[in-house]
Amino acid sequence: MKLMIITGTCGAGKSTVRDHLAQHLDPARYACIDTDEVGINWWDYAGTDHEERFSDDCLAEAVRRAGGA
DSSP, X not given: OEEEEEOOOTXXXXXXXXXXXXXXXXXXXXXXXXXXXXXXXXXXXXXXXXXXXXXXXXXXXXXXXXXXX
C-alpha cells in the first residue's frame, strides 16, 4: 500500500484534495490522509527546541493511523 500525506496551511484545501484522490484511487492500493487528521498541532512545536520534529511526528502518526506501524 502507498500512503499519500497531504500537507499545507489551514484552508489550503488539503481535505478537498484528499477526498478527490479517494474517488479516483484504489483504496486497496492507496491511503490518503491530510496532516490535520493526525491530531498534531503545529503550535505545540512552535517556539520550542524541537520545532523540526513536527513534520517527522506528523508522518509517523499518519503511518500509524494508516496501519503501517
